[in-house]
Amino acid sequence: MTGPYRDIPVTGDLEHQMHQYTDKEEYDRLLPAGTPAIEIHDPLPTTPPRNADTKYLDGLRGLFSVFVYVHHFIAAFTLDTELGFGWEGNYYITTLPFLRLPWSSGGPVGVAVFFILSGYVLSVGTLRKLKATKARDARRGILSALIRRPLRLYLPCMLVSLTVALLLQTPGFLLKENFSVPQPTLGAQLYDWWWSTVDYLSLSRDHVPGGYFYNGPMRWKWTMAESLFGLVLAILDVWPLESRFSEKSTNPTVLLERTPLLPQFSRLLQKLLKATSIGAQKPLRRGTLLVARVIPRPWLERLTSSSQDEKSMIADRRESNTLANVVFFIGWYLISIPSIPNHREVALGTPGYRWLTRMTPPNYLDFEYFRYWHAWGAFMVIWSIMRLPWLQRLFMVKPLQFCGGISFMLYLTHMPYFRTLPGRLVGLFGGHVNDALKGTFWDGTLAFPDIGPKGLSSRFLLCLTITLPINMIIAKYAIRVIDQPGVKLGRWITETIGLDQRKPKRHGVMPRPK
Template sequence: MELNELTPHPPARPPGYDPERQAPAPAGRTRENSSTAFLDGLRGAAALFVFIQHSIGSFDYNVHEHGFGEAGHWHLASLPFVRILFNGGGAAVAIFFVLSGYVLSRSPLRLVRDGKTDACLGSLVSAVVRRPIRLYAPPLAVTLAFALLLHAPFHLVQELPWPQRKDDVFLEVMNWVVDAAHFFNPFQAHSNEAWFTYSIVVWTIPIELKGSMLIYGLSALHASRWLSAPRSVLVWSIAAVVLLQMGFWTMACFIGGLILACLDVYALDVSFLSRYCSQRIQTVLQHVAFVVGYYLLCQPAHDGDPDYSLNTPGWHMLTALIPRAYSKNQYYRYWTSWGALLLVYATLRIPWLQYLLKTRPLRYLGRVSFMFYLIHLPMQYMVGDRVARMFGHVPPFAPKESWWDNRLHVPDVGPPGFNTRFLLSTAIMLPLNLVAADFLTRVLDMPCVRLGKRLVQRLGLENRMSSRKAETEG
């Protein structure tokens, strides 16, 4: 889920050489901002959406998930374009998958474009070895720690309806081992309807691994030059549309990211549009893609209740067009996938959007986003619930009363999403989560990245790639 998975230093090029085969430079892709740093910011914003959605539910009992104007609901948090901040978890996951498809394929495609096929294949072999470590080691460590914390003294983790605490630590660890072996097995179906006992958010991790391997395979196929870049985009586009229609939205998002990378590396869309459209028209089209994608990502969504979307003004027809392959728990995945593709495409083209996403806070969120994503629910179980109850938010379904209930009682005023107790709790929990995420990024995430690199070195893959490259150049 990182941006530096396959990004070797670009080779030196002669003066005046255009990296996009001398095609017109895409709007928003100048020499100054040609890096993908702004995608860090987009990933950080998406991680923030997940955090807020998982935090707000107990404060308004999910009334913000209703569509604006649906069944008499007129909440500010449900407004189009605003609701993604409060109910953007599903949108964020689609964005994560599209970004992964783009980032993982961009460097191999550039190597193929520059005629460095051997280097491309070598980097893909290295990535295949490193990627499972990168994706699996951190969530395994975090969930094991959470399993142990269930038995920490002073009830650090409160009694939860799920997972149920085992009788002792030994049984807990054994249960974790069995569940982890089953869940993280990549050779089985995964979706958000099948959760890991010790963390409901890691359902995306095995899918990330499968999608990564799919991207590596398609990139290797492209390296064979069996199809030209335009024909590859056509074939991949057909595959992505078919997968989306059949309900396989996760792999469609990965392939969509691959398509965007190919468009970017070979400047195919800009070359095509520049023949028929002025720069102003291209800018308008890019902003239309942004607005439409943003709107689709804001679809009213609640697992098991398509009526939330079907009965919302402006969403009836779109909801009716969702293929029947999507269940009641998955219906919103169709349009959020399209929205993610359009939004990421627009982000790659619109300079002011890139400038916004490259601001320091968003880039910082992007840097710690993986650990932020993994630890925000354990932090909620250990600290967040206590903070909310301290301010007076004691849900009726909560377990027995605690000594910290109403210690700093605050009247709960304001509409859902903007009510005082939620805002105060978020103001405390967000910094705490970021501190923990920053610490774990340094002591867990980055060492896992280095571990993968060392394993590649131990296996001699880098030496073989270097030798092969020398033989080719010789």
């Protein structure tokens, strides 16, 4: 059993979505005297600065994409891992705070993590340009994002959902479920696919989890519309800062002076469009707050001031690292709250989370009470990772970087994929058998003993070891076939209308200066 709340939105590589600067002066100094000037065009405004390594954020996204997969997959084996540690005699190791995320809260927490990363990515490029007093470039970048972002989110989503619609008409391929019955004809299936997609991806309707296209295999679609709405929120949060940056202000309260009206703007827009759920809006806006780190702050400048002695600087850095470590563990504790929709009593009955659950604001429905703490916890986790080198090194390892590169397509494809090979393997090894497979080869032919604690049992680990790598391979090739066309189309449109500059074609290798 999988719930509609187990979803995350994931958007492309961070390294391809942030502004990049070209240090032309440094390059010119390397050329011998008398060398003609070479014009170097600014690259696309959505690529990262060369002097800012943000690949560890890709690793973070990769880790949580695996958490989402595990969280959804384990539902075919047990639901007890979603209970709180100590609730009504439940003491499974996989329900312990800090350890429980992959088995119990991977989907809901992933929503917060990826929405916050989206808010950061959507804001940081514009803020860097405003900080450099390039307001015109910032406006062009926003217009470019308004064109490229919908294509980046919607085109892959529509292609995957179209594939599901076609597979529903292929006998014996997708396992039948009560909530996604095929239409009688191919024409009726395509008609239903088109209008369901247009309706549900529209910003003019509610996207609270619960009403999904073909429900089961496409239950992540609501996050696409919420991510697009996040672009609007990011613009509302960042754009009023233009005048402050144009004055080259270094006031550390710059974000506070210009943002009192922003919540009113976003609430008004939300009422007009009726498009954003509370669980999605808050993480997106907290992601925008992360860009405060690119604004000059005098108290940070003092840490590297030459007037400070070495001992004072070391002490300041130690205090900063200590604070970041404390914030990280507090944030991880918050995102470990039991997260079963419509079952607030589980969190209230779990030791260590009773008081936290009671403090949830009343405007959060019982259905998604946990999203308030997920939003704050994920914000604290990401904020601290940006300041802790040991965590950045952890998220730079190659396996997590690989998972980060395929996370978007892993997210889009894993639910339909569950209805092909994984759904059959679970029954083959002695687990839950789909009604359509009873009495067939897949009905316990290779029954495997299920030994070990829930969430770490032998049968679950065996099935996970087989199915996850296959889904990763599918996701890797889906990037070329499904994901990249939307990226290239958006870039071609913005370059054609002049919002982005074309990258110069390089013919051969430029000789190295002597």
